[in-house]
Amino acid sequence: MTKYGMVMDVTKCNGCYNCFLACRDEHCGNEFPAYSASQPHTGHYWMRVVEKERGRYPKVKVAYTAIPCMHCDKPRCVEVAQGGEEPGAIYQRADGIVLIDPERSAGRKDLLSSCPYRVIFWNEEKRLPQKCTFCAHLLDRGWAEPRCVEACPTRALVFGDLDDPKSEVAKLVASGRTEALRPEYEMGDKVTYIGLPKRFVAGAVVFGDSDKCGEGAKVTLEGTGTPRTTVADNYGDFEFESLPAGGSYTVRVEAVGYDTRELAARTNQDVYLGDVVLDASGGR
Numbered sequence: 001m002t003k004y005g006m007v008m009d010v011t012k013c014n015g016c017y018n019c020f021l022a023c024r025d026e027h028c029g030n031e032f033p034a035y036s037a038s039q040p041h042t043g044h045y046w047m048r049v050v051e052k053e054r055g056r057y058p059k060v061k062v063a064y065t066a067i068p069c070m071h072c073d074k075p076r077c078v079e080v081a082q083g084g085e086e087p088g089a090i091y092q093r094a095d096g097i098v099l100i101d102p103e104r105s106a107g108r109k110d111l112l113s114s115c116p117y118r119v120i121f122w123n124e125e126k127r128l129p130q131k132c133t134f135c136a137h138l139l140d141r142g143w144a145e146p147r148c149v150e151a152c153p154t155r156a157l158v159f160g161d162l163d164d165p166k167s168e169v170a171k172l173v174a175s176g177r178t179e180a181l182r183p184e185y186e187m188g189d190k191v192t193y194i195g196l197p198k199r200f201v202a203g204a205v206v207f208g209d210s211d212k213c214g215e216g217a218k219v220t221l222e223g224t225g226t227p228r229t230t231v232a233d234n235y236g237d238f239e240f241e242s243l244p245a246g247g248s249y250t251v252r253v254e255a256v257g258y259d260t261r262e263l264a265a266r267t268n269q270d271v272y273l274g275d276v277v278l279d280a281s282g283g284r
């Protein structure tokens with residue numbers, strides 16, 4: 001049995017918005033009876049690209065996360081739609097796709113608040129709730145993937161059959177690298193993510209006696225979780241990525257011939273330690 005799903009690799013996304021635009025191109029002004037009414041020209045983000053700026057000058061990073069409907073295994077929207085005069089206004093197909101019935105959902109503005117991800121939008125002109133359909137009208141005609149995935153130039157979006165162990169999407173999920181955008185919702189998201197932005201600790205090592213970049217210095221991060229070690233690059237830069245928020249750490253910087261330094265870092269926010277200057281051992 002086919003079960004459709006998607007993996008989004010945040011580390012591959014360059015924020016080009018092609019996915020968003022492909023969705024608009026497919027759905028604006030186009031009616032797909034039984035699947036979806038046309039999307040209005042403004043105000044809807046069936047595939048939303050969220051930009052998150054991290055860190056502070058001079059260490060600033062930007063991450064883009066593409067967010068469609070998660071086509072959850074346990075969709076709260078479907079639960080809520082069971083009530084009301086027209087049960088079945090939102091339903092889940094056997095292949096896992098969650099669809100809003102464009103006829104049964106007429107007037108059901110209340111359904112917008114049923115989704116904690118807030119991916120259901122209101123079409124004022126048509127008086128309809130609407131959202132991403134995974135382009136089910138195309139899949140049913142033999143397409144392998146929705147328009148957004150087809151349009152992604154970096155392959156940050158991977159789509160396919162989660163029940164086929166040979167599919168790329170199933171392999172990514174099996175790798176254990178994927179996670180739900182908001183696991184606390186516990187809805188069995190079938191859109192999962194790699195590389196979601198978390199916290200980083202970074203800095204730049206400088207050899208104090210020569211004022212040169214501290215290339216090759218060993219940097220160790222100890223504290224919350226498993227200790228990690230890295231080596232400063234040819235600019236003296238080092239970085240520890242994907243750390244949990246609220247962690248408490250000691251950063252130890254060592255190099256042969258220099259005094260070791262230890263600095264504290266708390267990941268309530270991203271941390272840039274700036275220049276970490278190592279003095280030559282014994283003041284030599």
Ligand code: SF4
Nearest residue numbers: 069070072075077115
């Ligand atoms: S993400 Fe929201 S709209 Fe989509 S299936 Fe889950 S609960 Fe429903």
Ligand code: SF4
Nearest residue numbers: 013014016017019152
């Ligand atoms: S098309 Fe791909 S690279 Fe471009 S914003 Fe969407 S997910 Fe990112």
